[in-house]
Structures are given as structure tokens and as C-alpha cells.
Amino acid sequence: MKLFAGLRAFFRERYQLGALADLATHKTVPLHRHTFWYYWGGMTLLLIGIQFASGVLLLLYYRPSAQEAFESVRFIMTKVQFGWLVRSVHAWAAHLVIFCAMIHLASTFFLKAYRPPRELTWVTGVLLFFVLLGLGFTGYLLPRNTLAFFATKVGTEIAGVVPIVGPIVQMMLRGGSDVTDVTLTRFFWLHIAVLPLALLGVVGLHLVMIQLQGMSKPLSVKTDRAMPFFPHFFLRDLVGWAVVLGVVLCISVYWPATLGTKADPFAPTPAGIAPEWYFLWMFQTLKLFPSHVLGLEGELVAVALTGVAGLVVLLVPWLDRPARQGRTHWLVWAAGLIGMTYVVGMTGYALWIGHHP
Amino acid sequence: MCPKQFLTRRAFLRSLLKGGVLALLGATLYPILRYLYPVKGAESVVTSVAAAKVDELAVNTAKIFRFGNRPGMLVHTPQGELKAFSAVCTHLNCTVQYDEDASVIWCACHNGKFDLNGQVISGPPPKPLESYQVNVRGDDVIVSKASV
Incomplete structure (x- = not known):
């Protein structure tokens, strides 16, 4: 204890730690019937931490080449002690981080937390979500199994559909005109360097904004009840973290990640090919879209509509004009509900079709 | 001033x-x-390839073969003809396969279907499959891109 007190005094003398402690003790969190939704951001943050830690561990054995990628992942899962666990945690936490981010995004939308002055907190949150999707997409290819290989072919082909910039982006992603060894290297580079750096930057901004502005209170809440961030909210947050950690470990132990078969670029695409669940709604939309709409290629229209939807989500704080004046409007609520129902419905439909071809 | x-x-x-x-x-x-x-690598432009041996394919079966960097498909149709196409779906680049029961070319990714002339029957593909010329030379089935 003496050593601990000594260390504390050492740092307090040299750095302004008092200011940091003041910030933590003075910060409060609104207390009302929707407080539950505040915990989802913290859980997303924990899962991002788990992804960094497990990703760093996987890097020790993973080899990013078309010849060795599949074998190196198999080596991790079968020979390295607890390798199966590390990979399973990385794979499952990747699903959960996107799930938590989705819940966080949806709850922030319906509680209208994007109202002024928190527009940019929303924008950084949406960008963060896009970066997480990018990490999911690039990480999917890395084991270079059959599913991942063809999903990447389709995914990068979709990028190429966008007029003018599409073919350049596709070329940059693939490193050539087709999905080859070069694509794997590029996806690896994006997955372990570019996107994590972007993620750190955007998460940092998002957190600083929340610290500076505090947490938003929904319009329907009229009370000023609040609890101190430290230790009250922090300890509750820790309970959420413990639950998330428990869930990740349980799923990883009882349903370890599988590897599938090694990709053969000259084999037909097998039936039942599908992207990760969070892209399924788009996959199903592409499947159902007619080949031509108003003289345009169907896939171009579908991709353009998805792009517009992404842009609308990003600009919600400015599009929801009533919320800017402190009012709610049923139309915004309905639009959110329709969008969410479409994504959930299409995902469910794709999953159902997958099991009942 | x-x-x-x-x-x-x-x-x-x-x-x-x-x-x-x-x-x-x-x-x-x-x-x-x-x-x-x-x-930009010096990609060799392949215009012709020996896709299979003459007696390799039974009637109403097909085979995927390498055509340069891309997969091609040689089909022995139920009528006994040999036909060849690009095996790359014109929708989103998946590799197609032959459905022997329905005698159609099928893409598992988005359920696109093509007939044995490469024409779209149903599904989202916007264009037909690229067809290749098929010639038999000795024991080999030679598939070549149509000269422009």
C-alpha cells in the first residue's frame, strides 16, 4: 500500500492528475427510464478492446499469403495452445461488436441524442460503425476459405459498380482486376493497420466529444436526476463489461469458430454462399433486385440506393429539423422504424432462405 | 495620392x-x-486453351477449366453439343456451375440462371455469359475467344 501511495504521489507531483480525477468525479450521467441504453456504447468499446488484444495475438502466427493463410489459421486452431480460443474470441467478438454498435446506433437514433450540440458525436459514431463494417469485411477474407473468397469477390465487385470512382476503388482493393494473392495482402494491410488506426482516431474523437458535452437526455425526460459517472455509472458499466466478456467466452468455448475448406479460385461458387449476417440484408436486396430498373442495371440502382441510405443516416442530425427545435415528429420515428424493419426483415428472410433453399 | x-x-x-x-x-x-x-503485371493474354479431352465429358455434364486468369466452363449439352462460356457470372463475378437436373448454368451467389446459349433465363444477371468457340483438334477440345 505504501508503494502504491508513493507511486500516486510521484505522478501527482509531476502531472496534473488532479484535473483528470476532477473530471471523472464531476461528470454525471442522467438517470431516467432509458438509462439502460447508455451502457451499449461502453460494451462496444470493450469489444473493440478485445478485438485489438486478440488480433495482436493472432498476428504472431498468421501468414498473409494465398499459399499460407489458410494453413496458418488451421495451425493456430489445431497446434497452438489455446489458439482455437483466441481465434474464436476474435471471430465472435467481431460479430458482437457490430451487434452492440447497431443497438447503440439505433438507441441513439430513437432517443434523438444527435440533437444540437451533439451532431458531430453522431457523425463520428456512424463513421465508427462504417469502420467496424470495413474491419468485418476485410477480416472475413483473411483465413482465405471458400466462403470468404467468394464473398470477397462479390463484395469488391459491388464496389466496382459505383460510377467513375468504383472501378478505381475496386482496383485499389483487389490490387488488380481479380481477387488474387495481392488482394489478400491488401486486405491484411487494411485490417491490421489502416482501419485500426482510423478506428482509434474516430473512437478518440467520439469519446472526447462525449466527455466535453456529457450524455444527452431524451426529449421526453423532464427530470434532472443524475448519478455521478465515477463510481456509480462506472461500476454499472463494469457489470455490463463482465456480462459481455462472459458471453464472448461462453460462445467461443461452446461454438468455436470453424474454418471451412481452402478456397479454390477455379472451383464453382458453392451453393449457400453468403456474407456475414450484417451484410445479409444487402445481399438479399441484390438477389431480389431485377436485372434492369428504368433502363439502368439493377445492381447499380441497388448500390446507389444503399449509398443514399448510408448518407441519410450520416446526415440525420440535420435532416431531423423538428428535433433541432426540441420537438419530436412521427415521420422521423416512422422512417427509422421502416429502415430498421427493412434491414431486420431482409436479414431474417435471407437466413430463412439459407435454411430452406 | x-x-x-x-x-x-x-x-x-x-x-x-x-x-x-x-x-x-x-x-x-x-x-x-x-x-x-x-x-500492372505483364498478364499473358490467353486466347486459346485445351479445355478437356474429347471423351472426358459425359453428356449433360460440364467442367470448369482455366482460361488465363479466369475460369471457363465447357458444357456437353443433352443434345450432344460441346459449348464453352466464361464461368464468371455477369452479375457480381461469382463462378457459375452446371445444374444437371435442369440443364441450365446456375450461379449460387444470387440465383442467376443461364440457358445453354449463355442467355439469361432468370435472376439478376444483366448480360449473357461470354461464349467461346469450341473446336476439336485430335483428342483435345480447344476453346478459343472469338476473334474480333
């Missing part, structure tokens, strides 16, 4: 500084973007 100054020294220096920063940014970003752009 002092003539109205067209450009003050401060404005001139400010523009010079802004221009300098822009030039520096350009000089930094240009090589990075060029670096990121894939190197």
Missing part, C-alpha cells in the same frame, strides 16, 4: 504560404496514391 494597392505584401505572402502548403500536400499525396495503385 497613393494609388490603390492591387496586392498587399501580407496578402501576397499569405497566398504564397497557402500555395506552398497545397504544393507540399500534393507532393506528399501524389507518390502515396501512385504507390497504392496496383502494379
